[in-house]
Amino acid sequence: MLSSPNSDHNSNKRQLLRRALYLQGGSIAWNIIEGILAIAAGCGARSVVLIGFGVDSLIETASAGIVGHRLWEEFIGKVDKNVEGLEKRAAKVSGALLLLLAVYITIDSILQLTGVIQKAEGSVLGIAVAGIALMLMPALAQAKLKIAERIGSKALKVDAMESVCCAWLSLATLLGLILNATLSWWWADPVAGLVIVPLLVREALEGLTSKECCCSCSKVADTPANL
Numbered sequence: 121m122l123s124s125p126n127s128d129h130n131s132n133k134r135q136l137l138r139r140a141l142y143l144q145g146g147s148i149a150w151n152i153i154e155g156i157l158a159i160a161a162g163c164g165a166r167s168v169v170l171i172g173f174g175v176d177s178l179i180e181t182a183s184a185g186i187v188g189h190r191l192w193e194e195f196i197g198k199v200d201k202n203v204e205g206l207e208k209r210a211a212k213v214s215g216a217l218l219l220l221l222a223v224y225i226t227i228d229s230i231l232q233l234t235g236v237i238q239k240a241e242g243s244v245l246g247i248a249v250a251g252i253a254l255m256l257m258p259a260l261a262q263a264k265l266k267i268a269e270r271i272g273s274k275a276l277k278v279d280a281m282e283s284v285c286c287a288w289l290s291l292a293t294l295l296g297l298i299l300n301a302t303l304s305w306w307w308a309d310p311v312a313g314l315v316i317v318p319l320l321v322r323e324a325l326e327g328l329t330s331k332e333c334c335c336s337c338s339k340v341a342d343t344p345a346n347l
Contacts, residue, residue, distance in 0.1 A: 133271055137195040140267045140276055144188040147260055147283065150253075151181040157249045165243035167300075168228040169313040173250065173293045175221050176320060180282055183214050183327070187279045215327025222320040229310035229317075240309035242301030250294040257287035285323050292316045 158174030161167070231237045264280035267273070296312025299305045 134195065136267050136271050137191055140191050140264070140271070140273070141188065141195060143260060143263055143267070144184060144191060144276075144279070147264075147279075148181055148184050148188065150256065151177045151184065154249055154253055155181065157245060161243045161246040161249065165241040165246060166238050167240040167243055167246060167297070167309050168225055168232060169240075169293050169296050169309050169316065170243060170246045170250075172221060172225040172313055172316060172320070173289055176218065176289060176323075177286070179214050179217050179221070180286065183211060183282070184279055187275045190275050191273070211327040215324040218320050218324035218327065222317045222324065225313045225320070226317055229313040232310040233307060239306040240300060243297060244301070247294065247297045247301065250290050250297060254287060254290040254294055257283045257290060261287065282323070285319060289316050289319055292319075 155174045155177035158170050158177060160174075162170030162172075162174055228237070232239060261280045261283035264276055264283065268276035268280060292312050292315045296308045296315075299308035
């Protein structure tokens with residue numbers, strides 16, 4: 121018996137949703153590992169940019185979890201009317217936390233540059249974490265965007281854009297750490313912290329206003345790894 125076009129469409133969509141769930145699970149797992157390692161390395165090296173990078177990763181994990189829940193509900197065929205409201209509330213909380221993080225990084229960076237607090241040291245672990253993130257995030261964003269377009273998921277598309285934002289944060293963090301470790305340019309760490317502040321603020325505002333990510337262009341071609 122021949123299968124109907126509608127049946128084939130539903131089967132294909134379920135396969136895409138399953139792939140999206142795998143990607144989301146991998147993203148959440150990596151963000152948790154990335155956040156913990158970056159914060160630990162940042163505290164050890166007194167690196168404000170590493171601490172900021174790590175906290176941002178953990179904040180993004182919460183919103184990624186909401187998107188994963190939304191995809192799972194669709195995968196099992198259950199419609200939860202509260203998911204969209206929960207997603208918006210989570211975005212607003214994340215936005216507020218990111219604004220506080222931006223304020224902390226700004227103050228700490230200025231205090232380091234003016235010599236009020238101790239200068240940052242080099243961190244091999246931090247360089248490794250930021251380097252892996254810089255290679256991983258663009259690939260994840262590209263995979264998520266492709267699936268988001270095929271299943272028409274705005275939530276997954278927004279999450280993919282957050283991965284693009286993370287790639288840019290990784291680049292700024294990595295440059296600051298390498299300059300500090302190789303050339304002893306201690307000021308590169310707080311300067312890199314100040315560089316990522318505008319990205320954090322734009323990411324925060326998008327969460328507070330429930331708009332799509334605008335911290336970079338909506339094409340994966342605009343990620344650091346593809347420039």
